[in-house]
Amino acid sequence: MNYQAMLAAILLIPLLGALLNGFLLRSAPRVVTVSVATLAIFIPFIFSCLLFFGPVNAGEVVRTDLFNWISVPFQGGHLDIPFALTVDRLSAILLLIITGVGSLIHLYAGEYMSHEEGVYRFFAYLNLFVFSMLSLVLGANMVVTFLGWEGVGVCSYLLIGYWYSDEANARAGMKAFIANRVGDLGFLLAMFMSVKLFGTVDYSKIAAALTNELAANNAPMITAIGLCLLLGVTGKSAQLPLYIWLPDAMAGPTPVSALIHAATMVTSGIYLMTRMSFLLVHSHTAMTTIAVIGACTALFAATIGLVQNDIKKVLAYSTVSQLGFMVLGCGVGAFQFGVAHLMTHAFFKALLFLGAGSVIHAMHHEQDIRKMGGLIKKMPITGWTFVIGTLAIIGFPGLSGFFSKDEILYNAWTGPFGHPLLWALGAGAAACTSFYMVRLTYLVFFGESRVEHAHGHHGHGHDHHHHHEIHENPLAMTLPLMILALLSIVGGYVSMPHAIMHTLGVHANENIITEWLSPVLASAKEVMSAGHGEEGHGSASLEWGLMGASTLVMLIMSGFALSLYKVGPKGGDSIANAVGGLYRLILDKWRIDELYQGVIIEPLKKVGDAFFKFGDRALIEGIINEGPRGIYLVTSVLSDVQSGLVRNYLKVVFIAMVALCAWILI
């Protein structure tokens, strides 16, 4: 099997799985459904590994054109958009994450959804999602990427609203889709501008066409492209101001949250920015805006995470915040570390979500952390892997999050578009992260158990199984946890800081991720170093200093959280009461949803009503109906002449004749 065919197979097998489950296997036994779905992701995973360690490792770019998709004459030439797939070093990383983590989550979901009826629908959506996600990262041009980009949006819509009988879930899905659509408009406009500027939407052709002169001559357009792409990113990767959909998206089944809203879909913005890095770096404005948005989102979302009581909501805001870190990384020019954090985050956040799902599953859909506690004794595997995930995300030295996050923070200070202020925002977000993650972990797994044993069986169409005893879940659910925990520990070593490398005596010029992505980022690097003389202005001592500072902050905040919450969930009340108004504001998520509702949605509704009432009904219909009515009034006077009486007609004829004779004679 050659690599081109393999590439096509990677994309098409999940689609096949979706079609099989969606149409042919609707009434198949659960085990068939789950196996088909999981295999449809696992086989591509094997192919992805072959590609990754084969041609991609050797530095080749594999490309396959499936068919000619759009082909129109344009400006004397032709605008051809083939349905082309390509895998380079960047997409290969995402391939492994999507198919690898995806397989684990499918395996997990098979068990997690074991009490549901008609899971074929769930797995069909999930496979369709993977298909879309793969076309997003494999697309050789922006339109194929856009196919995936909107495709994941739809699958996310369907999966968030999977339990559609509750309208709130369906509404959450709708909100996600619409917020994403706003971003998609940005992506669309970016495509149109590329067509205008370069006459193509193919990444490699744009890269070839974009010379320094062209960029200098069309600086406003390049900036506009960058900002439009950023709009797309804020939608898909849940950044300010479009992040509002992600917390609501937790209405979906937890494996969905893990796969879509943590590991893959939401990171596609980072992928896109890295893919377009060669263009973005030409615009200082765009890069700075990206960095600022990322940093602000990281801090903003982290503050909301501090006070949430729903286990999934905390993780959701944490995801928004971590995505902010990645965007910040891209914005300061450290695309490779954005990708590295994307990868480590995929591991530990998927782990945390699956762990949360495991808890929720065992507690029969209880999500309030105030009603948990002490679960580690009953669910040791879930508990300890969750602890590993927490340590990874807060950046405990040696675990994956430490390396990737510290590289981003270091570059936020020293990178080509960096600024100490950006670092400060990032560090603040990291401090909040330590606090809320430790709070979450402690309240769920440690301390006294606050589980109410008698609580009823609410939930989503669950059958009435009567084992109230909370216990560890089966291997199908814990195995993915253990694998992800392992990856969360070691995953960060690809982005080991220089300072540590030197100390450890590793004699490589760059860390693994920088080395690996260097072909992808070569032209961006060139532009950045040309624009800023020497790349970066950091030093080993600064690096050590920042690392130490963030570690110290992490330890202090974790200790603080532990000391507050060792008495249980009420531990934070004293502080909450001290800053009452602010606390409630944060608890209400800064009331951004209400703001949007009041400032955008409601006025738009009013405008729609007004258009209908005054525009259509009163104005246009008025003219249409009243105009003829005026004519009618005039004609009804005239029509009285037409009396219908022959005598009268004759009189008219007579008068006319007399008049005619008179006129002729006189």
Next chain:
Amino acid sequence: MLTLPELGLYFSFLLFLVGLAGVMFRKNILFMMLSVEILLNAANLAFVCASKLTGTMDGQVVMFFVMAVAACEAAIGLALIIALYRTKASIEADDLKALRG
């Protein structure tokens, strides 16, 4: 002194006015029909007299055509009046206002 044909012409004019007034002011369709006949006969008289004055036969020929047409008209007209009377139970012209605008 007027000759007979000339007198006939003046008389036909008076007769026409009588017929016209009848058609215009009578309300009963039957009388309107009769008035129409008077109109036609006024025309006939005018034709005959004119023929006499000019010394050609054209007018008298046309008179015969007109009489034939008048006979047909009377027959069809009466038939229509009967049909109308059957459907409307009236031969008042003012009751027939279907063409009113």
Next chain:
Amino acid sequence: MVSMISQWILSLLIFFPLLGAVLIGLVKDNQTARHLAVAVSVLELIFSLHLVAHFNADSAAMQFAQDLAWLPRGTGIRYTVGVDGISLLLVMLTTVLCPLVFVSSYSSIESNVKSFLALFLILESAMIGALVSLDLVLFYVFWEAMLIPMYFIIGVWGGKDRIYATTKFFIYTVIGSLLMLVAFSYLYYLHYQQNGVFTTSIIELYKTAAGLPADTQLWLFTATAVAFAIKVPLFPFHTWLPDAHVQAPTPGSVILAGVLLKMGTYGLMRMSIPMFPEGAHRAAPVMLALSVIGIVYGALIAWRQTDIKKLVAYSSVSHLGFVVAGLFAFNELGYTGALYQMVNHGVSTGALFLLIGVVYERRHTREMSEYGGLAKQMPWYAFFFLVATMGSVALPGTGGFIGEWLILNGVFQTYPAMATVAGTGVILGAIYMLWLVLKVIWGPLKNEENKKLLDCSPREAFVLATLSIFVFLTGFLSAPLLAHTEPTMKRLQESVVNKAAYKTELVIHGRSQEPLKVMMDH
């Protein structure tokens, strides 16, 4: 043999449904009449496949042409028909939609079945006739002929306020038609003045019209464009559409949205723009502004409707705004996108109206609040509904995406600001369609009456599945489909950019036309 067929195929396509209508009149039994109508329309579809099979995709000429004497020679009015890249796709759309409509009418039309079927077949004739006519008078005859069956379809088989709706529809369209007639007559006269002969041949008049002074062109353009804009309907001429759609029976709505509205945009593409390029250039900012306003305006109103059919009707206003915007972008991207979007809108909106019909037949209400949670009771219905929705919101992978992408791209190349505003229509489109889905498909199954609803019958499922397949086929097979239109689009662009006459010619297959003339004369 093939060339013989090619020569007569368009006349066959025009008159075969008419023959079918006559046959329907001879049949006694309603059920037989229904089968017969389906058979006629399916045969028609099969005949139309000949066009696809033998269409020369490298040529912008009018193919399968036929040019016969019709009215006395001095008038210059002839029976001229032909198909090029613009009309081919729309003819195919018509022949594909009609059988589906007939199949769906098995349950939606209960009274006066035979008259309905006969009128519908006459309508099909007229639609195809209007799409392939290359003579102004012939076009006008078919254009008006479309109106009469539709007038009766809404007026006889429609809902409560059908008379108001159908009269409004009729008056609006007729006013436009009269403007068009005046413009055409003046053009006819001008041609005589310049050349000393009368002609109504569109191909000939392209040459005359493009040479007219700019002001004259603007007037003539405006008169024809208003006629077509009413049919589209373009803001602010759209208010007949919601009424007509709401009152029309399901098959009527489907064909109204699917094909009749496209006649307006087709007219702009066939007549207004290539005939009066200078006038079109002058009017383009206004036309674009109106279409962009229509996109946003229609979408916002659609969002606020509680009647499902009205919502979809206003969504048509919004979608057709995209099509018109594409036409006035004056580049190939825009034209191609507009043409493609006509087809896609026909498929996805046709499907939506059929879907509304399915529940309307069961519940006899179109109020959104009466529904909700249908996914539980009618899973296949929900599936088809979602597919149609995705087609309507122009999701990549559906044909709507290709259409909208090309249109917006085309408009962006010439008027970036307009395209950006029009782009918000993409967001608003998602809002009102998902709102509809939320209220009808998702949510709890609260209404007791909905708990007894049956899922799609095999007949309904067949129709909806066919359209769903088309939604995706057009999304992926756009390159081969658009290849048929490419030379025509290039030609159109040449004419518009250079403000020169649109050049095309008749390609008459097979034998010379003389013996045929003799046949016709006898």
